[in-house]
Amino acid sequence: MSGSLARTDRLRALALLSPAYLWLMAAVFLPLSAMAFFSFLSDVPFGGRDWQFTLDNYRAFLETPTYATLLWKSVKLGLIVTALSVLIGFPCAYVLAKVVRGRSREALFLLVILPFWSNSLVRIFSWAIVLRGNGILGSTVDAILPWDVRLNLMFSPTAIVIGLVHSYLPYVILTSYLALQAIDDSLIEAARSLGARRRTILRRLILPLAAPGIIAGAVLIFVPVVGSFMEPRILGGRRGTYYGTVIEDQFVAVFNWPLGAALSFILLAVVLGILALASPAIRRATL
Amino acid sequence: MKRFLLTSALVMASQAAAADEIRVLNWQGYGTDLDWAIAAFTEKTGHTVVHEYFTSEQEMLTKLRTNPGAYDVVLINAAYTAQAQSEGLIAPIDSSKIGNFADLDPALVGNEDLNPAGALHGVPWTWGLTSIAVNTADFPELPTSLSVLWDPALKGRVSIRDDGLEAVQFAAMATGQNLNQITDLEAVKARLTELMPQVTTFWSSENDWNQFMAAGDFVVATYWSGSAARSIANGLPITFIVPEEGALGWLDGLSIPASSTKMDAAHAFIDWMVDPEFYVRWDTEGAPATSNTKAAAALPETSFNRAVLGDPAVVAKVQFMKPVSDADRETYLKLWQDLKAAQ
Amino acid sequence: MTNRFLARLGRIYLGLILFFLYAPILAMAAMSFNASEFYQLPFRFSTEWYERLWRNDEILTAAWRSVWIAVVVTVLATAAGTAASIALFRYDIPGKRILQVLLFPPIAIPWLITGTAMLIFFFGIGVGRGTPSVIVGHVALALPYVIVVVTARLSTFDRTLEEAARSLGAGPFTVTMRVTVPWILPGIVAGALFAFAVSFDQFVVSYFLSEPGDTTLPVLIYTAIRKGFTPEINAISTIIIGLSMAIMLVAARYAKFGGER
Numbered sequence: 001m002s003g004s005l006a007r008t009d010r011l012r013a014l015a016l017l018s019p020a021y022l023w024l025m026a027a028v029f030l031p032l033s034a035m036a037f038f039s040f041l042s043d044v045p046f047g048g049r050d051w052q053f054t055l056d057n058y059r060a061f062l063e064t065p066t067y068a069t070l071l072w073k074s075v076k077l078g079l080i081v082t083a084l085s086v087l088i089g090f091p092c093a094y095v096l097a098k099v100v101r102g103r104s105r106e107a108l109f110l111l112v113i114l115p116f117w118s119n120s121l122v123r124i125f126s127w128a129i130v131l132r133g134n135g136i137l138g139s140t141v142d143a144i145l146p147w148d149v150r151l152n153l154m155f156s157p158t159a160i161v162i163g164l165v166h167s168y169l170p171y172v173i174l175t176s177y178l179a180l181q182a183i184d185d186s187l188i189e190a191a192r193s194l195g196a197r198r199r200t201i202l203r204r205l206i207l208p209l210a211a212p213g214i215i216a217g218a219v220l221i222f223v224p225v226v227g228s229f230m231e232p233r234i235l236g237g238r239r240g241t242y243y244g245t246v247i248e249d250q251f252v253a254v255f256n257w258p259l260g261a262a263l264s265f266i267l268l269a270v271v272l273g274i275l276a277l278a279s280p281a282i283r284r285a286t287l
Numbered sequence: 288m289k290r291f292l293l294t295s296a297l298v299m300a301s302q303a304a305a306a307d308e309i310r311v312l313n314w315q316g317y318g319t320d321l322d323w324a325i326a327a328f329t330e331k332t333g334h335t336v337v338h339e340y341f342t343s344e345q346e347m348l349t350k351l352r353t354n355p356g357a358y359d360v361v362l363i364n365a366a367y368t369a370q371a372q373s374e375g376l377i378a379p380i381d382s383s384k385i386g387n388f389a390d391l392d393p394a395l396v397g398n399e400d401l402n403p404a405g406a407l408h409g410v411p412w413t414w415g416l417t418s419i420a421v422n423t424a425d426f427p428e429l430p431t432s433l434s435v436l437w438d439p440a441l442k443g444r445v446s447i448r449d450d451g452l453e454a455v456q457f458a459a460m461a462t463g464q465n466l467n468q469i470t471d472l473e474a475v476k477a478r479l480t481e482l483m484p485q486v487t488t489f490w491s492s493e494n495d496w497n498q499f500m501a502a503g504d505f506v507v508a509t510y511w512s513g514s515a516a517r518s519i520a521n522g523l524p525i526t527f528i529v530p531e532e533g534a535l536g537w538l539d540g541l542s543i544p545a546s547s548t549k550m551d552a553a554h555a556f557i558d559w560m561v562d563p564e565f566y567v568r569w570d571t572e573g574a575p576a577t578s579n580t581k582a583a584a585a586l587p588e589t590s591f592n593r594a595v596l597g598d599p600a601v602v603a604k605v606q607f608m609k610p611v612s613d614a615d616r617e618t619y620l621k622l623w624q625d626l627k628a629a630q
Numbered sequence: 631m632t633n634r635f636l637a638r639l640g641r642i643y644l645g646l647i648l649f650f651l652y653a654p655i656l657a658m659a660a661m662s663f664n665a666s667e668f669y670q671l672p673f674r675f676s677t678e679w680y681e682r683l684w685r686n687d688e689i690l691t692a693a694w695r696s697v698w699i700a701v702v703v704t705v706l707a708t709a710a711g712t713a714a715s716i717a718l719f720r721y722d723i724p725g726k727r728i729l730q731v732l733l734f735p736p737i738a739i740p741w742l743i744t745g746t747a748m749l750i751f752f753f754g755i756g757v758g759r760g761t762p763s764v765i766v767g768h769v770a771l772a773l774p775y776v777i778v779v780v781t782a783r784l785s786t787f788d789r790t791l792e793e794a795a796r797s798l799g800a801g802p803f804t805v806t807m808r809v810t811v812p813w814i815l816p817g818i819v820a821g822a823l824f825a826f827a828v829s830f831d832q833f834v835v836s837y838f839l840s841e842p843g844d845t846t847l848p849v850l851i852y853t854a855i856r857k858g859f860t861p862e863i864n865a866i867s868t869i870i871i872g873l874s875m876a877i878m879l880v881a882a883r884y885a886k887f888g889g890e891r
């Protein structure tokens with residue numbers, strides 16, 4: 001390849017990349033760097049307040065067991081929700097990509113995401129109607145089963161997981177679908193005609209080829225769920241306090257942006273760290 | 288003739304200047320944005336009203352700081368007025384522009400929190416109590432003490448607001464302390480620790496409260512008097528109780544941002560907001576208590592605000608909330624987060 | 631187990647998942663026809679909330695604003711995001727990993743913090759509030775989703791196809807539009823649907839960056855929660871979901887975007 005061609009390639013790459021990344025730079029990265037700067041201050045640098053540089057906000061995380069406890073609780077929640085979403089969503093995507101044919105596939109594809117064009121807050125309160133003791137689910141189960149049951153899922157960790165899995169399931173269904181649909185059926189046929197068993201085909205052929213889709217979906221679920229606070233607060237009752245809650249408190253209940261910012265960047269670092277740790281394992285699993 | 292022309296020109300000029308659009312920053316659904324009230328104000332003065340809403344006091348301050356000139360009237364809880372004034376966010380009130388000013392309760396007008404730096408910076412508008420409300424159906428006999436929250440028989444049927452400051456203040460009251468001068472934080476913490484297993488969920492908005500109470504998720508919970516009045520007006524079978532230990536009192540004022548360019552229209556709007564005609568109608572839909580003595584006297588005997596908050600025995604038990612320092616707020620939040628995280 | 635049997639089992643499973651996804655939506659729609667303001671059961675039929683909605687200009691205007699802002703955001707974010715994904719896939723760009731990692735902060739950091747940061751930053755550099763600022767913010771938050779989703783689809787793309795087309799004399803633009811884009815179309819559609827969802831449900835950015843009076847539906851809902859929103863909100867949400875469903879099913883009838891096979 002000649003140098004000039006590489007240069008035109010570079011220019012093309014730049015032209016394709018710059019709209020998205022310049023946009024992100026102006027609207028997200030620069031504002032977030034301001035927040036990152038605040039996280040090293042003792043107070044916000046406006047409104048005539050005294051401030052100086054400090055590491056106290058990061059130290060506060062290390063010195064306060066509550067923050068670490070809650071972060072761990074949030075990470076666990078993220079892992080559970082992600083795992084459940086993948087386990088539930090992948091078979092669904094498989095059916096959509098490999099079993100359903102023709103026009104109905106387009107329609108189903110759209111129907112999977114449509115619930116997310118409703119407001120998340122309204123959706124959470126709607127879950128409350130379904131899950132509470134005398135709510136829709138409890139009443140239905142009680143009416144169907146001959147004996148007396150009291151099913152009350154509201155205000156429990158289960159309710160949080162149900163609400164979150166519901167909110168994020170479409171990500172993994174659609175991204176898995178995108179990868180599964182690209183697998184040539186004749187490949188699967190060939191494997192089958194060579195006598196491979198279903199489990200072998202799934203493990204050696206389908207999962208590795210669908211891996212990029214599953215991983216993309218899992219990442220899009222795990223990353224935001226760790227910082228979530230709305231579903232836990234409304235559905236989780238007394239136990240609904242998570243790491244996202246204490247971040248939000250610094251902006252809403254008290255005026256301590258520096259600490260809120262520091263807690264957010266610790267969250268970001270931990271999330272990225274987990275993704276980095278997971279990536280070799282994922283790569284090995286899919287080879 | 289010349290003089291007549293001059294006066295008419297002046298009248299016309301003042302009317303032209305009067306056709307302002309004022310921008311009000313408030314909680315949504317908190318009186319200033321009632322359709323009929325705005326329509327009546329526009330008819331009276333020619334000014335139109337646009338609203339913007341906030342969801343917490345901290346965000347209200349953030350909005351004021353970052354949007355100079357954007358607002359003309361802002362609702363500020365008296366506990367935050369001094370902070371807004373010290374940051375130069377709000378201007379002193381010109382009481383001569385408020386026709387109803389003479390009828391306002393002098394005790395509220397003179398409230399030191401509304402008068403930072405020796406000048407009135409917020410017109411007292413509404414006040415109310417934070418206390419407890421119970422589902423009447425579950426309480427044949429109404430409780431008279433805050434200790435109902437700790438009643439073992441009600442385990443899992445209690446709720447308090449998800450707010451560190453309020454939780455600490457309630458526990459302070461329950462331990463017999465002055466809620467503006469909490470000396471024994473350990474006692475507060477111990478009392479709240481006992482409360483936690485009682486709680487089914489925390490509430491954070493009237494929306495949660497009404498739905499959870501309507502569904503029977505809890506039967507006794509802390510609540511705001513103005514909200515209780517509205518929930519009762521909307522048919523929830525609840526009773527608002529001021530227990531023997533007392534109740535938290537709060538006072539909301541209407542202020543004018545220092546950067547407002549429509550001071551006259553802003554004062555006119557505040558004047559309408561403290562007008563008895565406005566308040567008496569608002570009260571029928573469920574409102575907090577008014578600062579206007581004439582408006583309060585004009586309420587029907589059965590009105591919640593007259594029957595409950597107008598009772599001198601109740602008023603005697605109220606401890607009004609004073610401003611809380613940032614450091615104290617953070618201490619209370621910390622305590623609250625620790626307790627919640629331990630669940 | 632026959633293949634037919636498995637296929638039927640699969641369809642039943644898909645049906646169950648759809649039921650799960652729509653359970654709260656059905657509850658939401660049911661409550662819009664329930665007389666109780668507080669979602670109280672037992673159910674009593676009423677069209678009161680629709681009548682009140684019809685007279686409620688504030689909600690209708692806000693809903694309309696939210697829709698058109700979301701459409702603009704979807705177009706911008708999908709176009710820019712797809713272009714970036716293609717570049718990340720096709721060219722060996724130095725620092726590619728960093729560019730990919732940079733997509734995570736806007737997803738990981740709670741929107742309240744990002745929104746506050748935008749407010750302070752825009753205020754600091756003198757960019758005022760208003761609809762353009764809102765759109766800028768929404769697009770930025772939607773972009774990472776589009777890029778991640780489109781990239782997931784691109785990773786299944788066989789590069790030799792592009793090379794084959796090029797060897798047949800097609801220019802890079804033609805290759806992109808005639809070979810690459812049709813292949814990744816399902817990914818682009820999925821990315822666009824997510825972008826719409828992100829913008830349509832975005833509260834914080836609209837809350838901080840729109841002018842007083844220019845309310846969007848999420849802002850109305852979130853700020854109403856303190857007082858309590860009425861089932862009018864359920865009514866408008868039900869109408870929006872119903873209309874979107876109708877539009878999408880028509881689109882599904884005539885367009886093919888689920889992939890070739």
